[in-house]
Amino acid sequence: MKLDQIDRKVLDILQANAKITNAQLSKEIGLSPAPTLERVKKLEQHGIIQSYHAQLDREKVGLGVTTFIQVSLTGHKKDVTDSFARRINEIPEIIECHHITGSGDFLLKVISKDIASYQKLLLECINEIEEVANTQTMVILSTFKESKVLPIPY
Incomplete structure (x- = not known):
């Protein structure tokens, strides 16, 4: 269109x-x-407008910690990637999952109640995924811009 x-x-x-x-x-x-x-x-x-959402205040609903996790997989074959993606989609705290280039394979955006719940999620869920070789976490201290608005080219 x-x-x-x-x-x-x-x-x-x-x-x-x-x-x-x-x-x-x-x-x-x-x-x-x-x-x-x-x-x-x-x-x-035509799928240009995919859905409508309410944007929530994370802290007001009790989600105080945002992290990015860079994940490296044990291999790069399609079945490894597909299996990892299926497992990630089962974890609601992971709100974004991006296949990336560079030193890692995936970048995850994770929302948690607090550091303790994040640590539990990392140790008991993410690191337990068979295809995960290693992870590196970046904790968000503050956010200066976060937009869901796409810049529509004219």
């Missing part, structure tokens, strides 16, 4: 406020409500 300027504006607005009403969205993009709704539905049907 080729995106035009109006589609891009719709995406920018929805990323900033997914709770916006169709009436307000139509005013902001300069179309009537019916064609605005058609555009949003088309963006959803």
